């Protein structure tokens with residue numbers, strides 16, 4: 001049975017305070033407690049596959065003030081001339097790509113899938129084991145959660161959006177892509193965007209956001225605002241795999257997604 005002493009109540013209040021500071025650092029400016037938002041968050045599920053307890057100590061630590069972000073919020077400029085107008089041409093140009101060492105261990109190059117004229121593109125960093133086996137992006141539990149965000153949250157279908165990764169082949173052991181691999185592959189991602197010409201890119205996770213924005217800043221500082229990427233509005237947010245480990249981050253993702261929906265409508 002719990003015993004509420006002055007000491008542990010003070011400790012609890014301190015932890016709650018730390019958590020609010022963590023949320024503020026992550027860009028949270030308030031809580032949308034409307035019935036609709038609560039229903040949508042509920043539909044994304046409550047429990048993750050991972051251990052919710054893991055890393056809790058780290059999450060609650062406040063490491064200091066936000067580092068000022070010198071990245072510019074979105075200002076649109078015209079798209080550069082597209083080297084290929086059609087997505088199929090970009091795929092054909094990639095072919096059985098051997099331009100970087102990631103080709104050595106991959107089973108499938110994961111180019112991307114969805115509407116070639118999508119207004120919204122979701123981008124991860126690189127394929128994982130299931131994607132490598134199948135050649136399709138965002139499968140498994142993170143992929144299912146992304147589908148819920150698209151369908152239950154945005155009221156769209158996966159076929160209406162486009163989903164891909166910045167780097168097209170799975171790195172061994174699911175490590176992060178190295179700079180030479182990124183440099184070899186990113187031109188093809190850029191050609192994909194030039195071919196699709198979406199209004200929005202929603203970048204999922206810290207690694208993908210850092211690759212596209214060429215920064216070392218953490219996702220907690222990058223998420224929640226738009227950046228300019230080839231004249232396309234780019235919104236970084238947490239990766240669905242992160243949401244499975246830390247379901248409390250779903251609210252932040254919903255806030256980011258709502259900003260895209262608000263501008264689009």
Ligand code: SF4
Nearest residue numbers: 097100103168169185
């Ligand atoms: S990661 Fe990109 S550049 Fe490297 S082999 Fe795969 S498709 Fe080619």
